[in-house]
Amino acid sequence: MRNIKIVSSAKYLPKKKVTAKQMDKMLGVEEGWSLKKTGVEYRHYVDDENSISMGTIVLKEALKKANLEFEQLDALVGTCGTPAQAIPCTASLLQEAMGMQESGVPCFDVNSTCLSFVTAVDMISYAMEAKRYTKVAFVASEVASVGLNFNQKESSALFGDGAVCIIFEYDTTKTSGIIASHMETYSSGAHDAQIRAGGSLRHPVAHKDVKDTDFLFDMNGPKIFKLASKVILPFCEKLFFGTQRKIQDMKLVIPHQASLLSLNLIRKKLNLSQQQYMIHVYNHGNQIAASIPIGIHDAIEMGKIKRGDEFMVLGTSAGFSIGAIIFKF
Amino acid sequence: MRNIKIVSSAKYLPKKKVTAKQMDKMLGVEEGWSLKKTGVEYRHYVDDENSISMGTIVLKEALKKANLEFEQLDALVGTCGTPAQAIPCTASLLQEAMGMQESGVPCFDVNSTCLSFVTAVDMISYAMEAKRYTKVAFVASEVASVGLNFNQKESSALFGDGAVCIIFEYDTTKTSGIIASHMETYSSGAHDAQIRAGGSLRHPVAHKDVKDTDFLFDMNGPKIFKLASKVILPFCEKLFFGTQRKIQDMKLVIPHQASLLSLNLIRKKLNLSQQQYMIHVYNHGNQIAASIPIGIHDAIEMGKIKRGDEFMVLGTSAGFSIGAIIFKF
Numbered sequence: 179m180r181n182i183k184i185v186s187s188a189k190y191l192p193k194k195k196v197t198a199k200q201m202d203k204m205l206g207v208e209e210g211w212s213l214k215k216t217g218v219e220y221r222h223y224v225d226d227e228n229s230i231s232m233g234t235i236v237l238k239e240a241l242k243k244a245n246l247e248f249e250q251l252d253a254l255v256g257t258c259g260t261p262a263q264a265i266p267c268t269a270s271l272l273q274e275a276m277g278m279q280e281s282g283v284p285c286f287d288v289n290s291t292c293l294s295f296v297t298a299v300d301m302i303s304y305a306m307e308a309k310r311y312t313k314v315a316f317v318a319s320e321v322a323s324v325g326l327n328f329n330q331k332e333s334s335a336l337f338g339d340g341a342v343c344i345i346f347e348y349d350t351t352k353t354s355g356i357i358a359s360h361m362e363t364y365s366s367g368a369h370d371a372q373i374r375a376g377g378s379l380r381h382p383v384a385h386k387d388v389k390d391t392d393f394l395f396d397m398n399g400p401k402i403f404k405l406a407s408k409v410i411l412p413f414c415e416k417l418f419f420g421t422q423r424k425i426q427d428m429k430l431v432i433p434h435q436a437s438l439l440s441l442n443l444i445r446k447k448l449n450l451s452q453q454q455y456m457i458h459v460y461n462h463g464n465q466i467a468a469s470i471p472i473g474i475h476d477a478i479e480m481g482k483i484k485r486g487d488e489f490m491v492l493g494t495s496a497g498f499s500i501g502a503i504i505f506k507f
Numbered sequence: 508m509r510n511i512k513i514v515s516s517a518k519y520l521p522k523k524k525v526t527a528k529q530m531d532k533m534l535g536v537e538e539g540w541s542l543k544k545t546g547v548e549y550r551h552y553v554d555d556e557n558s559i560s561m562g563t564i565v566l567k568e569a570l571k572k573a574n575l576e577f578e579q580l581d582a583l584v585g586t587c588g589t590p591a592q593a594i595p596c597t598a599s600l601l602q603e604a605m606g607m608q609e610s611g612v613p614c615f616d617v618n619s620t621c622l623s624f625v626t627a628v629d630m631i632s633y634a635m636e637a638k639r640y641t642k643v644a645f646v647a648s649e650v651a652s653v654g655l656n657f658n659q660k661e662s663s664a665l666f667g668d669g670a671v672c673i674i675f676e677y678d679t680t681k682t683s684g685i686i687a688s689h690m691e692t693y694s695s696g697a698h699d700a701q702i703r704a705g706g707s708l709r710h711p712v713a714h715k716d717v718k719d720t721d722f723l724f725d726m727n728g729p730k731i732f733k734l735a736s737k738v739i740l741p742f743c744e745k746l747f748f749g750t751q752r753k754i755q756d757m758k759l760v761i762p763h764q765a766s767l768l769s770l771n772l773i774r775k776k777l778n779l780s781q782q783q784y785m786i787h788v789y790n791h792g793n794q795i796a797a798s799i800p801i802g803i804h805d806a807i808e809m810g811k812i813k814r815g816d817e818f819m820v821l822g823t824s825a826g827f828s829i830g831a832i833i834f835k836f
Contacts, residue, residue, distance in 0.1 A: 180637075229707050254692075256618075260593060264654075264705025265724065266697055267618045270826035274694035284690035285826060286619035286626045289585075289596045297615045304633035308509075324713035325593075361613035363583075365603035368595055376593025376705045378558050383719050384653035390712050395594065497599035497614060 180307040182299075182346045183354035184507065187475040188239035189342045190232050191462070193225040196338075205331045212335035217438020221338025221463030223323040229262045232341035233319035234275040240315065240343040248278045251345075252311035255302060256287035257294040257318045259466035259495070260325065264376065272317060291371070292434050292495035293361070294318065294467040299346065300359040300503055312348040317341070318468040325373060327394035336437055337395075338463025342471040357488065357504040360417040367405045367498025370398040403440050406494045410447060414492075417502050425490070428454060428504070430482050432473035434493030435459035456482065469493070483507050509636040511628075511675045512683035513836065516804040517568035518671045519561050520791070522554040525667075534660045541664035546767020550667025550792030552652040558591045561670035562648035563604040569644065569672040577607045580674075581640035584631060585616035586623040586647045588795035588824070589654065593705065601646060620700070621763050621824035622690070623647065623796040628675065629688040629832055641677040646670070647797040654702060656723035665766055666724075667792025671800040686817065686833040689746040696734045696827025699727040732769050735823045739776060743821075746831050754819070757783060757833070759811050761802035763822030764788035785811065798822070812836050 196204075197220045198213035205212060213219060224232070233256075241248060256269035263271065269285035288298035295318050305311050319341035326334040349355060374380050375392035382388045414425055425431065425448055433441060438459055445455045456473045465472060470491045477483045485507055492502040525533075526549045527542035534541060542548060553561070562585075570577060585598035592600065598614035617627035624647050634640050648670035655663040678684060703709050704721035711717045743754055754760065754777055762770060767788055774784045785802045794801060799820045806812045814836055821831040 253690075261618075261706035262708045264589060264702035264722075266620050266701060266825035266827075268706075270619075270692055270694045270697050270828065273692055274697040279693060279695035279697070282691040282693060284626075284830075285692040285694065285828065286617065286622075286690075288615065288617055289590075290599075290615035291595050293615075297613075301630055301634055304637045304639065305630055308633045308636065310633065321707040324707050324710040361615075362611040363599055363602055363614040364608060364611060365599045365614065366608035368599050368603040368608070372595060373593035377590035377597075378650040378653050379591045381653040381722065382711065383722050393593075393710065393712050496595035498595075499599065499614065501613075 179355035179357055179506065180303045181349040181352045181355040182303050182306045183349035185345050185347045186240045186243035187344045187478060188236040188243065189340065189472050189475045190235045191222040191340045192227045192232060194223040195220050196223055201335050205328060205335060207331060215332050215437065216336045217460055218336060218463045219460045222340060224321050224339050229258065229319040229321050230271050230275050233272045233317045236341045236343035237272060237276060237315060237317055240345050244345045246313065248276055249281045249283065251283050251313050251315050253314045254283055254285045255298050255314060255316045257298040257316050257467055258320055259291040259294050260320060290495055290499050291497060292467050292469065293493050293499050293501045295471045296491055296493055296501045296503055297361060300361065303356050306346065306348050309348060315343055315345045317343045318471055320466040320468045322466055325393065325395045327391060327396060330397065332399060333395065333397040336464045338465050340462060340465045340468050340472060342468045342475055344471050344474060354506050357506055358417055358421050359503040361499060361501040362413060363497050363499040364405060364409060365497065367402060370401045370498065371496035372396055402498065405498055407447065409500055410444065413500050421504065426450065428490045429487040430454055430456055430477055430489040432456040432470060432477060432489065432491045435462065435464045435469040508684035508686055508835065509632045510678040510681045510684040511632050511635045512678035514674050514676045515569045515572035516673045516807060517565040517572065518669065518801050518804045519564045520551040520669045521556045521561060523552040524549050525552055530664050534657060534664060536660060544661050544766065545665045546789055547665060547792045548789045551669060553650050553668050558587065558648040558650050559600050559604050562601045562646045565670045565672035566601060566605060566644060566646055569674050573674050575642065577605055578610045578612065580612050580642050580644050582643045583612055583614045584627050584643060584645045586627040586645050586796055587649055588620040588623050589649060619824055619828050620826060621796050621798065622822050622828050622830045624800045625820055625822055625830045625832055626690060629690065632685050635675065635677050638677060644672055644674045646672045647800055649795040649797045651795055654722065654724045656720060656725060659726065661728060662724065662726040665793045667794050669791060669794045669797050669801060671797045671804055673800050673803060683835050686835055687746055687750050688832040689742065690828060690830040691742060692826050692828040693734060693738060694826065696731060699730045699827065700825035701725055731827065734827055736776065738829055739773065742829050750833065755779065757819045758816040759783055759785055759806055759818040761785040761799060761806060761818065761820045764791065764793045764798040
């Protein structure tokens with residue numbers, strides 16, 4: 179077990195609440211359509227907030243709960259699926275917005291789109307176990323709403339904005355930690371969820387044929403679901419191999435939040451009870467890389483996981499990647 | 508020592524060679540100006556290449572040199588300072604371009620702009636030391652040329668395109684590895700090197716006031732140099748603390764490639780001889796996150812470092828961050 183412990187967490191949902199009824203109007207569909215398709219009763223969109231302002235709020239709150247000053251962090255890791263700017267990394271911009279410009283606290287981002295938080299915690303846990311960094315804040319702050327293509331009604335109805343920070347600390351008592359983790363990438367799905375522009379391949383100044391839609395999220399939900407369904411069982415087998423555990427032993431499984439329908443299909447495939455399976459898409463939407471850590475935060479707040487419990491996060495992401503971590507809380 | 512060993516490396520420079528004389532013409536300055544300001548005699552710009560095609564070339568070549576198949580990699584890490592697309596991560600797109608869509612090899616990116624390679628190797632080395640991943644390919648493929656603002660003549664004259672792959676393997680003989688590493692971020696310099704758009708803060712569809720120049724690199728070179736000069740000596744002191752070594756003991760120091768003038772000023776500040784200090788800006792330009800690993804590749808090819816030698820990479824990046832690794836080759 180890599181002995182890292184969740185010491186605090188905080189989430190923020192932006193001001194603008196968009197109900198399923200409002201979404202139906204925005205999409206020009208009949209009332210009830212978006213709820214039926216996605217299971218999202220409401221989600222929040224940024225009003226006067228942005229990814230940096232939201233990220234700062236959750237980082238401050240998580241630090242306060244952990245009774246830590248920013249300067250006591252050994253690293254700040256940005257785990258957003260979508261960056262604030264092309265340059266520099268989001269973590270640096272967060273350090274600046276915290277007013278901690280002179281702190282020297284190392285800031286960098288890890289990106290595997292919706293799995294960014296999972297990949298980052300998975301990888302950095304080894305550096306924490308080796309005591310290179312003993313206190314690390316992971317922030318996922320996502321503004322999906324700016325990049326939605328409302329001509330793609332089903333995926334537009336699914337996403338929401340929000341931010342979350344989880345602070346981990348090396349656990350000297352060796353009671354909490356990561357029991358196992360695993361990640362796989364199948365790029366046959368690389369173009370089933372993408373934003374084509376925003377990087378060097380389609381640069382709006384250098385390449386004159388770049389269209390507005392190149393900056394918008396383009397998703398083939400059914401293809402991704404098919405790919406996820408195909409790989410998830412052998413994936414979980416590898417994850418649990420040698421752990422003397424099976425997925426049904428988990429107190430809670432926190433999946434990345436897809437549509438309610440696909441979430442439930444995956445739950446059944448994994449042979450998990452409703453009580454074991456965290457669903458928060460109905461009041462958040464899919465919040466890109468913030469979805470899974472918001473699930474962790476809410477599960478703790480709601481008492482669904484308690485110290486000593488074993489729980490698991492499991493997600494898929496654009497790429498296509500699948501990743502998971504088994505935690506002892 | 509974290510026992511990871513460089514087993515192979517490959518670099519690629521795109522077809523279009525742009526000489527200092529051609530650069531002077533492009534910038535509308537008198538002949539000799541750009542060479543005097545930057546020390547760059549020539550750099551390469553992409554012609555029909557892009558970050559993915561270049562990344563694929565170097566990955567293939569490095570695999571071949573290491574006598575490895577792609578599927579034998581435990582992970583592929585994208586360490587570009589600028590991504591290919593906003594979504595998905597560059598590493599996934601590389602896996603796809605390799606035709607290895609079904610391999611399952613985990614793909615993700617680490618981003619600290621020009622330090623991305625250094626941060627990624629630093630962090631992933633712990634996962635390698637713990638034998639989570641024993642064979643890892645790191646790819647930095649950069650197309651700086653699409654994002655240059657030619658009204659900022661000095662920074663435009665500095666950059667070049669190119670790609671590099673370095674494959675590391677856990678060293679069972681425990682003779683090669685990382686002796687020490689360190690990173691610090693001072694976001695007082697967060698806006699001294701930036702591309703404002705490309706993320707959610709200035710999204711060209713959601714925010715109608717986004718300008719073309721928001722997609723271009725904006726750098727205040729003198730401010731960054733001042734910040735680097737201020738922090739570099741105390742930084743190196745922390746890096747070497749407890750290593751029983753000093754920077755002058757290094758066979759070679761490979762810095763991130765800034766202008767020749769600032770490179771030499773930093774060399775003198777660090778009290779290093781010309782032989783100990785890798786300068787390759789004159790025929791490459793500053794290649795963002797590819798600069799340092801291209802320095803490693805060239806140093807190996809040129810025989811400047813041999814097995815058993817201790818060498819160091821040291822760089823600064825937009826953020827502002829400073830990072831370094833001391834390797835035993």
